[in-house]
Amino acid sequence: MNNFDWKKLQNGSDIRGVALEGVANESVNLTPQVANILGKAFVKWLEQKVGKSASDLTISVGRDSRLSGPELMQGVMEGISSIGSRVYDFAMASTPAMFVSTVTSGFDCDGAIMLTASHLPFNRNGLKFFTAQGGLEKKDISDILALAEKNEFEEAVAKGAIEQHDFISVYADGFVNKIRQAVNHPQHFEQPLQGLRIIVDAGNGAGGFYAQKVLAPLGADTTGSQFLEPDGTFPNHIPNPENKEAMASICQAVIANKADFGIIFDTDVDRGAAVDQFGKELNRNRLIALISAIVLREHPGSTIVTDSITSDGLTQFIEGELKGVHHRFKRGYKNVINESIRLNQEGQDSWLAIETSGHGAMKENYFLDDGAYLVSKLLIELAQSKLQGKSLPDLIATLKEPEESEEFRLKIGVPDFKSYGHEVIKKLQAFVSEQSDWTVVPNNYEGMRVSCRSSMEDGWFLLRLSLHDPVLPLNIESNVKGGVSQIATRLIAFFQDFESLDISAFFIQS
Known part of the structure; x- marks a missing residue:
């Protein structure tokens, strides 16, 4: 492992790498050997963190459906076992389930590892780490990689046991019990979803369990559910609620099967979105509005923390209709979660942190971004609405939505892209x-958001620097037809003077 670039594996608070050949100019850097060393490094990091010796630690390991998953997982488990720690092999799992194993009686794992790269292409994979305090932070990942680079691990005299457990069923049972108790159906307590057709699109990721182990026991008709079987080639569509093809697929399935509700998960189930009975997306701003309506009924006046690209209509809905507080913060699911936690620590109630990408974390659930938990909250509301003769979308009937919305990704062509990007924004x-007729909106936590007041534009735009990539994402929304184009045209005149900025995205999408 001499001259191996361990730091290149870090992606914020996760580890990500290329695990399979097959994509031009992408060399494999996440191998079973690398995974083995990372498993050992996590044990050593945990020893320091929880004050236990390796032989007293129990670590759970799971994976999603990626082709590289089994071999990498075996490498991780053997590494952990080799220095004396016990391993729980959960096989196919979800990212949130791995965290839950650290706080579930009878398991109480000291740490957990999930092998996943979320919605990234088939050749990628990665590791997410958890303790009972939640997902690891960026510095923790740096520390683990530093231990891996040193690679100074003593083999244990007695290897730790590797035990197989069906934890996804334990995790699913938690949802079954939660939904039963929350709906409290007067005639069908055991099957409160009886009479509802609810279909799931798992995108051939790890989320198929939800149809079989949650919906079916609750009495839902899951006829029409699709792509439940794990397949790491992702042959049908990218398992990503932000992907237009994926959302179109679940919308069409709801309509074709005359379903009452549709659910779609990303690969590792930390994100989810939904579709109403009319085949309309409950995604992005609509999803945030829906779960905010539920949260603010349960916790009046709560602050809802979102990322920076949420719409003005959402702010009006949360603050005007729901009488809550909308705190628009930064992109990045860890950013919104940590901001919500910070507000609570300072005495400001915040029960929901959610990104437009579908990452949603709730105070009542350890601030864990769990797509299955978020969807389960919606299903409780769906069942209760039916009992009351109402419809779930009634909750967001007054949400004002933009007429147009676009994102343009402007690539930066210089090595020091961060300095260049900040200069463009300045x-x-x-x-x-x-x-x-343009005004900078106050309280920008990243980039710059601008209100566009003319009647031909009536909207806003936000220019920010990507968290990791040499890109300036530009989001534009307008309440009038043609408004995005009007705003974009004025911005093109500004951007064209920057020689190292690729603005071709404007012309591809226009």
Whole structure:
């Protein structure tokens, strides 16, 4: 492992790498050997964190449906076992389930590892780490990689046992019991979803269990559910609620099967979205509005923390209709979660942290971004609405939605892309100050959000620097037809003076 670049594996608070050949210019850097060393490094990190010796630690390991998953998982487990720790082999699992294993009586794992790369292409994989305090932070990952780079691990005289457990069934039973108790159906307590057709699209990821182990025991008709079988080639569509093809697929399935509700998960089930009975997406701003309505009924006045690209209509809905507080923060699921936790620590109630990507974390659930938990909250509301003769979308009937919305990703063509990107944003601020009908919105936590007040634009845009990539994402929304194009045209005039900025995205999408 001499000259191996361990730092390249870090992706914020996760580890991500190329695990399979097959994509041009992408060399494999996440092998079973690397995974083995990372397993050992996690044990050593845990020893320092929880004050136990390796032989007293229990670590659970699971994976999603990726082709590289079994071999990498075996490498991780053998590494953990080799220095004396006990391993629980959960086989196919979800990312949230792995955390739950650290707080479930009878398991009480000291740590957990999930092999996943979320919605990334088939050749990628990665590791997510958990303790009972939640997912690890960026510094924790740096520390684990530093231990891996040293690779100074003593083999144990007695290897730790590797035990197989069906934890996904334990995890699923938690949802079954929660939904039964919350709905409290007067005639069908055991099967409160009886009479409802609910279909699941797992995208051939790890989420198929939800149809079989949660919905079926609750009495739902799951006829029409699709792509439940794990398949790491992802042959039908990318398992990603933000992907247009994926959402179109579940919407069409709901309509074709005359379903009452549709559910779609990403590969490792930390994100979810839904579709109403009319085949309309309950995604992005609509999903945030829906779960906010539920949360603010349960916890009046709560602060809802979102990422930076949520719509003005959502703010009006949360604050005007629901009488809550909308705190628009930064992109990045860990950012919104940590901000919500911070607010609570300072005495400001915040029961929900959620990104437009579908990452949603609730105070009542350890601030864990769990797509299955979020969906289960919606199903409780769906069943209760039916008992009351109402419809779930009634909750967001007054949400004002934009007429148009687009994201343009402007690539930066210089090595020091962060400095270049910040300079572009700084000069844009000066440009905006010269526009009589554009105003910088206060309280920007990343990039710059601008309100566009003319009747032909009636919207906003946000320019920010990507968290990891040499890209300036530009989000534009408008309440009038043609408004996005009007705003984009004015911005093109500004951007075209930057020689190292690729603005071809404007012309591809226009």
